[in-house]
Amino acid sequence: MPKNMLLDLQKSLTSRLKPIGGSRAEEWNETIAAQAFRTLWKTGREEEDNRRADGVLLALICMKPQDEFEGMLAAQMIGAHNATMECHRRAMLAEQSFAGRQEALNQANKLSRTFTTLLEALNRHRGKGQQKVTVEHVHVHAGGQAVVGVVEAQGGGGLKKLEDQPHAVRSEDPKREAMPVARDA
Incomplete structure (x- = not known):
């Protein structure tokens, strides 16, 4: 060459x-x-x-x-x-x-x-256009449920009172908040 x-x-x-x-x-x-x-x-x-x-x-x-x-x-x-x-x-x-x-x-x-x-x-x-979800901590207590996914707000953009949500997960520990759970999950 x-x-x-x-x-x-x-x-x-x-x-x-x-x-x-x-x-x-x-x-x-x-x-x-x-x-x-x-x-x-x-x-x-x-x-x-x-x-x-x-x-x-x-x-x-x-x-x-x-x-x-x-x-x-x-x-x-x-x-x-x-x-x-x-x-x-x-x-x-x-x-x-x-x-x-x-x-x-x-x-x-x-x-x-x-x-x-x-x-x-x-x-x-x-690497654009890819969505990445990282769940760092999940705590599920006895009798509790966990949801991974979209949880939609009720009505005018806010959640209903927890008392009005029969599907809400309530912790056995009264110091912890109740957590709303998506319906039909």
Whole structure:
């Protein structure tokens, strides 16, 4: 292999472009950026096309990819968004036929769902969108019951008096409060 074809790993793994593609490898980040740029519809006007490419670069940076997987998802999300908006644009052309408009809107709808799926994948990867419930202490006294789940308030947002709640668990220890329990549990 020619010497100039070998990667300089020391240099490659100290990327200043990590905010773009999420990698410590410069070549990866450049590839992700180039792939995202290629999803843009070219106008043929260099100044406008460069401004739009800058927008794609800023979008990648604003998505803050933390690793290569997030960099790929960010580029795919940009591509899906660009394609969605192009389909919407084409659907609104004055000379567009009804069938052409309908097809463009159908494709935009599919692309919007793809974008949402990619966003959900990114959030799952980042650990967002997951709910975690930690129960630290549970005390159930003799004859008592415990409920884990949603307990809904009665009426106007407050609980009824405990005396009016036959399903409330009452402790044998009079110093402890009674605890309402969900019905039909």
